[in-house]
Amino acid sequence: MKGAGLAGIAGLAGCVGTGDPGSGDGSDGGDGSDGGDGSDGSDGSDDSGNTAMASEINVWGWDVAARALQITAEEYEAENDATVAVEEFGRSAMKDRLQTNLLSGSGAPAVSMLESVDGPSFIATDSVAPLTDEIEEASVQEDFVSGKWEALTVDGDIYALPWDTGPTAVYYRRSVYDEHDIDPSSIETWADLIEEGQKLPDDQYMLNLPEGDLSGVWRYQFRQLSGEPFLDSGEVNIHNEKSLKVAQNIKEIYDADIAANIEGWTSAWFSAYGDATIASLPSAAWMEGTLRAELPDTAGDWGVYKIPALESGGPRASNWGGSNLMIANQVSEEKKQRGWDYMEWSLATEEMQLAMYDEYGLFPALETVYDEPVFDEELDFYDGQAARALFAEVAQNAPGYRFTADTPEVSQAMETELQRMINGEQSPEEAVQAAAETVGENTDRDLA
Template sequence: MKKLALLTALALASAASAQSLSGTVTVWSWDAAAKALESTIPSFNKKYPNVKVNVVDLGNQNVYDRGLAGCAAGGADMPDVYSIENNEAEVFWARFPNCFTDLNTLGADKLAKNFPAFKWTELMAGNKRFAMPWDSGPVVIFYRRDLYQQAGVNANAIKTWDDFIAAGKKVNAKFDGKVKMGVVANGQDDEWFRMLANQNNCFYFDNAGTSVTVNKTGCVDALTTIKKLYDAQVVATGDWGGQITSFKAGRSASAMFGAWYEGTIRTNAPDQKGKWGVYPMPANKAGGVRAANLGGSALALPSSSKNKAAAYAFMENALATTNGQVTMLKSQGLVPSLLSATKDSYVKVAQPYWGNQKVWQTILDTLGDVPQARGTQYFQDARQVMIVVQADYIKGKYKTAKEALDDAAKKISSATGLPVAK
């Protein structure tokens, strides 16, 4: 009886607390991310009926620019909840350490173990947690089942990048070089390098954010692999729009991206329903890691918010509950970071577009294997250097990947002031 009375008292206290939250919570976000957050409002209002949530879709770049301006102005004209991309997050923590609330003061430290470690890396400064993990971008290969089959390629047999290249040669032979195994944004972006480097436990910087590590062995192996793909003529070159055009036209047998690209393929090529499948990215070597991350966002709480308790409650409902994360997966295809959401029954549902494959299970099964990587506040500086160095290496301006990355390391060090790691 005493136990029952205690539980009843706790339930009543929780209900009273929920009733006490009121007012408006304004959220800044963009595009599909904004729609995803809106889809969680009904479940939030069941818990907190007196809080009105207003999600404002400002567009990705505008959210970033207005966030910088607001922080520079001491928190003026900031929302209660701010959407932020992981690789840009540390710009804010470094330049404006007082602009956002340390979520540990609201209980986020108790949620830390519920998310994979790599998702916290860029969201913390010291022991402070300035944002809560939202979606993630576990990397996989999306592939055309029909094109692979016509070329005699078995996706399940592709375990390493050498296997991928061998499969690409079969595709070249079958389609007279008119269909390629993938499209790389060489000269436009270095996303393939970042994905391959991450799976090799290497990145522009070390995880402490104190030195440049882009010329370490794992990164050298990544750039070497990209050159092998080009030398074998199994990939084409194209920017974001060119990549979409290529798979819509059936000129790409595969695409490698973060799992959020699922929605890009499905919405741009609805007529290809049933023709696509998914498998883990190839490893650098037999038995190697077949996981990486590309992209992903988080939610932060500006220090200037006048309704912090309600804002944090909204964030917690959307990001730290299985229902919130799975709702956004169903609504907009945003891949959960919350570990419990990866075990939800919906993850095991066969998806008709993907040939009735349980693609979310395939994708999310890699989440725990993703090595940590840190973009730091200098992410864009390093990225711009690598875009040029990668393109020059592919053109033959460097003899080896190590020579190219030694040069990249020097340039990144010069741009950031960080030393090149010994």
């Protein structure tokens, strides 16, 4: 359902031309066309001696997020004497190319997407420009959900501006729940969900618990409990009571035989949700855009409820995913100025954030928009449920999370040990302890 007054803006999607992300010809950087010397597309300094803004910048993004940026780029160009060239990549391809170009010192765009989980590792390369002064001057930090900033802040400096966030919820197929007398309002804990899942026939599953993404499940549930993988002093902290509760919960779901094991984002995965072989999908607000695009025939048969608590009365808010925009250190000051101006326009402006959400389902991290009437609309996709209001509530209550350059080590260790756990090779206690020891050994950190 279109937000009030946004149809015209959203209809601009796709109007900004994209370059060829696979050409590798340096047109986005090292030769000066969008690189660090400002020799092309740069206005130099104005009469007062202040750095002027470049007349052209490149912006990198992936998939629907890049298409969302095309909306704001078109609007920005209409209001400013500048060109914003958005290039669309696949997710992995963009990450790999961006990291290579950042480390080499040339070829990076002025502005690019940065997932929160990647923030600390990219910042650690000294190739990302700090934006603390710009954010303070614009007075926008308080306008965004507080949980976004921790992953973007290192030693007191902020290195990116929040874009979307991933407030969690359980998507469910209404027809399946209705047929088997499953009441989503009665599901308050994971134990409740497991019990309700027993009502389904043998060829139908309550949810999916795929090999290869157990660490992702662990992380959003660990974050739900305000867990942190490392203490402020640096010690490994993934073998504590909170982590153990999550591991036990994953094992209980698996042992109850209510979960399928289908690799995520494959054709089989989409088919299982399309034909309702799997009835529920714990995910985040951004999943709506994927479901609308990939499974259009299921529109109107979805609902959402908060992810269950791990114990009665426990928290039911977490975050899964979310992106930001960053500026490369290697580009000229003129391009940095233009890049920031475009970023502030796109991400700190309510109209632009709502346009991107309306068209592509990218849930805004800009919490000042949550009071807009669009968040109370009853949505056809959810059979009349005002799902945006639920996501807004979760977003404002989701705890922060301390990503670091060692986060990949945590993910890999938890994935390995949780898999061994559900294979019956070890207990939940042994799994979290083994994961902590592995991370400690690989990162030269002590255990808490």
